[in-house]
Amino acid sequence: MGKIVGIDLGTTNSLVAYVDAQTGEPKCIPGPSGSTLCPSIVSIDPDGSIIVGEPARRRLLTQPERSIYSVKRLMGRGPSDVQSELKLFPFRIDPASKNMIRVQLGDKVFTPPEISSFILRELKNWAESYFGETVDRAVITVPAYFNDAQRQATKDAGKLAGLEVLRLVNEPTAAALAYGLHEKPAAAGGKVAVYDLGGGTFDISVLKLISTGEGDIYQVLSTNGDTHLGGDDIDNLLQAFVHEQILQHDQIDFSPHGELAQELRKALIGIKHQLSETTTATLRFPLPNGDVFAREFTRGELEALIRPVVDRTMAPVKLALADAQLKPNGLDEVVLVGGTTRTPLIRRTVQEFFDRKPHTELNPDEVVALGAAVQANILDQGVKNMLLLDVTPLSLGIETYGGAVAKVIPRNSTIPASAQELYTTGVDNQTGIDIHVLQGERELAKDCRSLARFTLRVPPAPAGLPRIEVKFLIDANGILQVAAKDLRTSEQHTIEVQPSYGLNDTDIERMLEESIEYAEQDFAERQVIEARTEAESILIATAKALANSQAAQLPAAERQNVDASVVALREAMKGSDYKLIRQQIDELNRATEHLAELLMTTAVQTALEGKRLAEV
Amino acid sequence: MATPLHITNPPLVCWNCHERTIGTHFCPGCGKLLQLPQGSDYFAMFELPRKLWIEMSALEQKFLQLSWKLHPDNFVGATEQERGISLQRSSELNDAYRTLRDPIARVEYLLAIEGTRKNGENKQQAPPELLEEVFELNESLDELREAKAEGSDTALLRHRLDEAEKNFEQKLSEVDGLLQSTAREWDAAIDASAEGAARKKIMAQLNDLLNRRSYIRNLVVNVQKELL
Numbered sequence: 001m002g003k004i005v006g007i008d009l010g011t012t013n014s015l016v017a018y019v020d021a022q023t024g025e026p027k028c029i030p031g032p033s034g035s036t037l038c039p040s041i042v043s044i045d046p047d048g049s050i051i052v053g054e055p056a057r058r059r060l061l062t063q064p065e066r067s068i069y070s071v072k073r074l075m076g077r078g079p080s081d082v083q084s085e086l087k088l089f090p091f092r093i094d095p096a097s098k099n100m101i102r103v104q105l106g107d108k109v110f111t112p113p114e115i116s117s118f119i120l121r122e123l124k125n126w127a128e129s130y131f132g133e134t135v136d137r138a139v140i141t142v143p144a145y146f147n148d149a150q151r152q153a154t155k156d157a158g159k160l161a162g163l164e165v166l167r168l169v170n171e172p173t174a175a176a177l178a179y180g181l182h183e184k185p186a187a188a189g190g191k192v193a194v195y196d197l198g199g200g201t202f203d204i205s206v207l208k209l210i211s212t213g214e215g216d217i218y219q220v221l222s223t224n225g226d227t228h229l230g231g232d233d234i235d236n237l238l239q240a241f242v243h244e245q246i247l248q249h250d251q252i253d254f255s256p257h258g259e260l261a262q263e264l265r266k267a268l269i270g271i272k273h274q275l276s277e278t279t280t281a282t283l284r285f286p287l288p289n290g291d292v293f294a295r296e297f298t299r300g301e302l303e304a305l306i307r308p309v310v311d312r313t314m315a316p317v318k319l320a321l322a323d324a325q326l327k328p329n330g331l332d333e334v335v336l337v338g339g340t341t342r343t344p345l346i347r348r349t350v351q352e353f354f355d356r357k358p359h360t361e362l363n364p365d366e367v368v369a370l371g372a373a374v375q376a377n378i379l380d381q382g383v384k385n386m387l388l389l390d391v392t393p394l395s396l397g398i399e400t401y402g403g404a405v406a407k408v409i410p411r412n413s414t415i416p417a418s419a420q421e422l423y424t425t426g427v428d429n430q431t432g433i434d435i436h437v438l439q440g441e442r443e444l445a446k447d448c449r450s451l452a453r454f455t456l457r458v459p460p461a462p463a464g465l466p467r468i469e470v471k472f473l474i475d476a477n478g479i480l481q482v483a484a485k486d487l488r489t490s491e492q493h494t495i496e497v498q499p500s501y502g503l504n505d506t507d508i509e510r511m512l513e514e515s516i517e518y519a520e521q522d523f524a525e526r527q528v529i530e531a532r533t534e535a536e537s538i539l540i541a542t543a544k545a546l547a548n549s550q551a552a553q554l555p556a557a558e559r560q561n562v563d564a565s566v567v568a569l570r571e572a573m574k575g576s577d578y579k580l581i582r583q584q585i586d587e588l589n590r591a592t593e594h595l596a597e598l599l600m601t602t603a604v605q606t607a608l609e610g611k612r613l614a615e616v
Numbered sequence: 617m618a619t620p621l622h623i624t625n626p627p628l629v630c631w632n633c634h635e636r637t638i639g640t641h642f643c644p645g646c647g648k649l650l651q652l653p654q655g656s657d658y659f660a661m662f663e664l665p666r667k668l669w670i671e672m673s674a675l676e677q678k679f680l681q682l683s684w685k686l687h688p689d690n691f692v693g694a695t696e697q698e699r700g701i702s703l704q705r706s707s708e709l710n711d712a713y714r715t716l717r718d719p720i721a722r723v724e725y726l727l728a729i730e731g732t733r734k735n736g737e738n739k740q741q742a743p744p745e746l747l748e749e750v751f752e753l754n755e756s757l758d759e760l761r762e763a764k765a766e767g768s769d770t771a772l773l774r775h776r777l778d779e780a781e782k783n784f785e786q787k788l789s790e791v792d793g794l795l796q797s798t799a800r801e802w803d804a805a806i807d808a809s810a811e812g813a814a815r816k817k818i819m820a821q822l823n824d825l826l827n828r829r830s831y832i833r834n835l836v837v838n839v840q841k842e843l844l
Binding site (some may be wrong): 214416419 | 680681683684688689690692693703704706707708711713714760831
């Protein structure tokens with residue numbers, strides 16, 4: 001079995017983390033650039049290769065029609081859900097999309113879970129290069145307020161990326177886990193609020209921390225949020241504001257989806273970040289007519305503009321507190337999570353509301369991934385000193401007569417949670433009972449989220465005689481499972497549930513097959529390539545060293561040894577055993593140790609020549 | 617999305633080593649997690665008698681203690697069958713805790729397992745002595761809706777509905793008081809091992825109070841919605 005990691009699959013950035021076996025501390029894994037943040041941007045090259053992260057960001061400007069960001073906003077949603085997003089985000093939805101959204105990237109179409117799987121695969125590669133080992137299992141975080149379809153889509157993405165998703169963990173809960181390791185917030189019974197404003201989603205969770213003889217329990221009391229509220233919305237407001245100004249000032253109206261708009265957006269995000277540090281920032285934006293749009297922004301101005309976004313977070317906060325039966329001053333700790341909480345206005349607003357200085361010690365970008373790593377470690381090691389009890393964010397309901405909804409599992413129920421419903425027939429010899437499962441707080445089915453529809457098969461019998469028990473179960477990932485039992489025969493029914501929005505098993509099978517076509521080389525293959533590259537550079541260095549006049553000083557036996565090692569390495573490079581290649585690299589390194597010393601001494605002497613001793 | 621889940625009949629013996637196992641969470645023979653024995657209920661799960669007064673902190677302690685043992689986190693590396701049992705057992709534990717923690721849900725559940733109340737039963741008939749007041753209330757609600765639609769002044773109507781709401785909330789707390797005293801009667805009857813007829817009478821009273829409570833609560837909620 002390979003390694004296990006925790007992954008924060010974010011709207012703006014994604015991260016991968018693990019728990020260091022020596023220190024027991026969670027740590028984020030850096031990518032090739034040295035940064036731990038992988039921008040959640042995907043671009044597809046005309047040759048079909050997939051580019052993820054920072055390199056894809058540049059393509060957002062140069063090849064916007066082949067690139068996509070913020071795909072998390074589309075996860076688990078139907079085409080009709082995202083109409084409002086389309087006005088603000090440059091998503092090109094395939095017009096042929098039915099239940100499942102398909103996004104056009106160049107001449108290909110992809111579902112949101114597929115695009116997310118490219119990001120996950122990139123992070124998997126980061127981790128594998130870091131460990132030098134395969135990574136095959138992960139804990140992935142999701143916004144606490146994600147519904148069943150959004151969770152399932154995330155799980156599907158993991159599967160498509162070649163990861164066994166051991167658990168989906170709610171982002172604010174993960175953050176609490178990460179903080180809990182650093183400094184136990186409050187003693188037993190302490191209540192903690194986690195305010196998590198990310199790039200595209202907002203969550204608020206209220207937890208109770210309980211110390212027991214066996215260890216610490218993190219019990220979520222309530223959660224609320226908005227899966228379409230985040231830093232993106234601030235950027236949209238800024239962008240619309242400046243578009244309008246440029247239109248009035250320079251009579252230039254550019255399409256919100258074009259290259260220019262993307263460049264402006266990037267510049268404005270820079271201004272936004274700067275205004276978290278300083279009180280003024282100046283935008284200088286070159287326009288196509290040769291002019292430069294220059295304007296100074298003050299922090300006050302930005303705050304006035306984004307106040308509506310900040311205010312929108314407060315309604316979920318109040319609801320979560322009401323569900324936990326707490327008053328704002330009844331909390332022992334408040335934790336800020338998500339890059340957007342760097343905004344001074346948000347820090348101030350949260351501090352005023354709770355009348356308490358929030359925790360910001362851990363990097364708000366990394367804290368969720370760190371918590372995911374902690375949970376991954378618990379699941380891997382069976383660590384018995386910590387237990388997480390999370391809740392379902394939305395009530396589960398069944399459609400009844402007249403389009404009303406009967407709630408069977410209330411929101412904020414600890415998961416796993418279940419409910420049994422008894423069904424019978426209304427007419428003689430009725431052979432099927434239609435069941436519609438929904439999620440949400442509204443009273444009418446049409447206002448709730450449709451999760452699934454299915455038909456219970458019933459053997460022909462007089463009306464009212466059949467007794468079918470249906471069990472609805474929300475598992476520890478917040479995902480629904482359904483089973484049915486005929487109480488007269490104790491016979492198990494298999495229920496074919498067609499997801500209302502999402503991929504079915506056949507879709508996933510097909511995509512898994514297709515993903516091989518797109519997948520980067522697997523771990524071993526990449527190791528071979530990396531080892532060969534390294535071997536080549538050491539061979540070049542050796543050849544260069546041997547060509548040096550100083551190499552003549554090398555004793556004949558040593559020279560033979562070096563030559564033999566070179567031959568052995570070249571031989572190993574022909575094969576695909578990366579361990580053997582590495583072994584021969586080490587061999588050659590040892591053989592050339594003396595040679596390197598000789599050259600080094602010469603180099604130092606050369607460098608010293610003509611210099612006085614005092615200068616050394 | 618939803619995947620089929622297997623419901624199997626709880627065995628009388630351990631599914632793994634076939635040792636007799638009734639009444640325990642883990643098999644005394646092999647230590648494997650067991651399914652809940654048939655005929656078990658939420659009270660039995662917490663080793664409580666079927667009484668309505670429950671000491672909340674003891675209930676919470678027991679819940680946390682069982683969570684440690686039953687939660688799926690403990691079974692990630694186990695066989696598919698064990699994972700399934702853990703999922704079933706921990707969901708039952710959470711369902712039980714959710715139900716017993718809530719005083720109203722607790723009464724509903726007790727009546728359901730004692731066979732007095734159908735699952736989800738909520739009679740929506742107005743209790744006869746409330747008929748007149750309910751009629752007036754509905755009239756005021758209609759007037760308020762009309763006034764809102766016409767955009768005319770609603771201050772007076774709102775005031776009247778405020779008063780009515782207070783009146784019904786008062787009745788709600790009366791019903792809650794009655795529920796509490798009847799619950800005490802039930803507990804006393806259990807302690808005294810009272811006979812079936814006496815128990816049935818108390819249960820009928822409890823059932824009646826629950827229906828009444830649910831009716832009045834709906835009224836209050838409806839008024840609150842209109843007044844928002």
